[in-house]
Amino acid sequence: MLSSIADRVSRVVQRYLPDAFVIAVLLTLFVFIAGFVMNPQEPITLFKSFGDGFWVYLAFTMQMVLLLLTGMVLAAVPVVKRGLESIASLANTPAKAYVLTFVVSALAYYINWGLAVVVGAIFVREVGKRNQQAHFPLLVAAAYSPTVLYTAGLSSSIGLTVATKDHFLADVMGIIPTSQTIFHPSTLIIFAVLFITMPIVICLMAPKNNIKPYQVKEVTSKSEATLQKADTPALKLEQTPILGIVTGAVGLIYVINEFINGKDLDLNIINLLFLSLGLIMHRSLGNYGNAFKEAVGSTSPIILQFPFYAGIIAMLTSSGLGQAIIDAMASVANKETFDVFTYWSAGIVNILAPSGGGQWALQGPLQVPAGVKLGVDPATIAMAVGWGDAWTNLIQPFWALPILSIVGLHIRHIMGYCFLLAIWVGAVTTILLFFLY
CATH class of the missing domain: 1.20.58 (Methane Monooxygenase Hydroxylase; Chain G, domain 1)
Known part of the structure; x- marks a missing residue:
């Protein structure tokens, strides 16, 4: 049944979901209009914040471009390719292909999210080449979906920030060691449950018909053939x-x-x-x-779209729209439900401002004081924001751009599967947050 549902959702998404660049522009216009409605007397403030914020991600954009390029070029080295091929050869059935791709990518995300961007993309190409019975768009979704686990990993931006001496919220929440955030038993339980159940859901979504195998052009080094004789x-x-x-x-x-x-x-x-x-x-x-x-050539979507999201985050802050979303959620929460509402609000804000560090800078100063007044542990507030930020990465094209750039697919090819995974992850994490945090 889930396979049939996934197939229908995927077909609807492929028909109606526009290009990721169009989505970025539409989100820009939405935030601008919403900000203007909230502050009709100061429209020039929105123009200024967008223009100033547009260039804030330049350094980060270049970091991501180099990450993809250096990773892809390293993967073109024969010895590295043989290593990836050896591991990928274990995926000799569609189910093994989906599970192995998810596990390899998830482990990489746990170590470092930047490393995982390249590892997952390169590995899924190798698996796709060797297993023509696996549905390649679902394979790519399996490689990308562990992005929801990074907030519990060793590169968790929020978990590491609050453990840093003199971080910007130290006066409100103090210094919180990682033993209370990313290494806390509750966090590890959530991580384990998602790590086990997500690949099961992915396998259940696998289509029975209309399998689309790997057809993406491989990036290889042709240097030996193209270099002239050294005379x-x-x-x-x-x-x-x-x-x-x-x-x-x-x-x-x-x-x-x-x-x-x-x-x-x-x-x-x-x-x-x-x-x-x-x-x-x-x-x-x-x-x-x-x-x-x-x-x-595969890095062009990142260079084009990342600046737009930087502008969106700037407008989200200056217009007060981000604060309005957070305040609305916090106003109906009590001590027992605060972390759940924090999780939901973080998920909503992340769709508009897809950056863990940027979102914590926006949401932390509003969420933490409100939670502290209710007697909520600041450590759980931080992790709830982190889980919410990671959750809607599944339906936000921003972080999917690197892997899509490498494998050559469009966002609409994987978003139907990611949407269903987002429903599962949201439901499971909400329940676990309520009982564990």
Whole structure:
């Protein structure tokens, strides 16, 4: 029955869901109109906040672009490809393909969400190539859906923020160790329940007919075929392995030194690590440059759309719309239901402002004081916001753009399955939050 429902929902979504860029523009107009209705006397404030906020994500956009490109180029190295192929070969049935893709991606998300963006996308391509009986859009949904688990992982933006000395809400909630957030038994239980049940739901959604196998063009390095014979000093510099290996070694030494000195695994470290390993394994600068050029086209949706969401977040803050959503939820909550309403409000806000750190900066100062007045544990408030933020990532195109860019699918191909998963995740997490938090 679930397979039939999933097929119908998927067909409806593919018919009516517009392109992710259109969605970003429509959300921009919606927030602007809603903000104008709330503050009709100050429309210029919305224009200014959108224009100022439009450029806030430039550094983050470049980080994501480099993350995808360096990851894809690293995956084109023969030894890395063989490793991925070896693991992917275990998925010799459709059910194994869906489960293995979910598990590999989920483990990567637990370690680091930035790492998972590349690992999940590259792995799903390898599985799709080897299992033509698996429905590729559902495979991609299986690789993307563990995004709901990242808030309980080692790179949880909110969990790590509130554990940091002198964080911006320290005066209100104090310093909260990770033992009370991401490593708390309640958080681990929610993580385990979703980790076990989500792949089951994915398998139950698998279509029986109209299977669409992997048909995406693989990104590979054609450098050996395209580089000319090194018969000039210039070409010898391009093709010598010395420059690539030495340059990669410099970056690798920096990364190792940062880890030795206690540096956290962030986007900058991952990017430099991928870049350094790619240079070493591709050996020559010419090889690496060619592989990089072949991969670069897939990043265009990110470059185009991320600035629009930065503008949306700025308008959401300046217009008071974000605060209105949060206040409406908090006003009907009591001590027992506050975390549940916090979860729901975070899910709504995340659709408009899809950024864990940005959402905590918007929602934390409003949610925490209200919860503290009711006697709610600040640690559970923080995690409720985190779970809500991760929950609606399933139906927000923003975080799906990287994996879709790599595999070459459209948002409408996977959103029907993600929508049904969002219903399951929302229901299960709501129940667990009520009884555990």
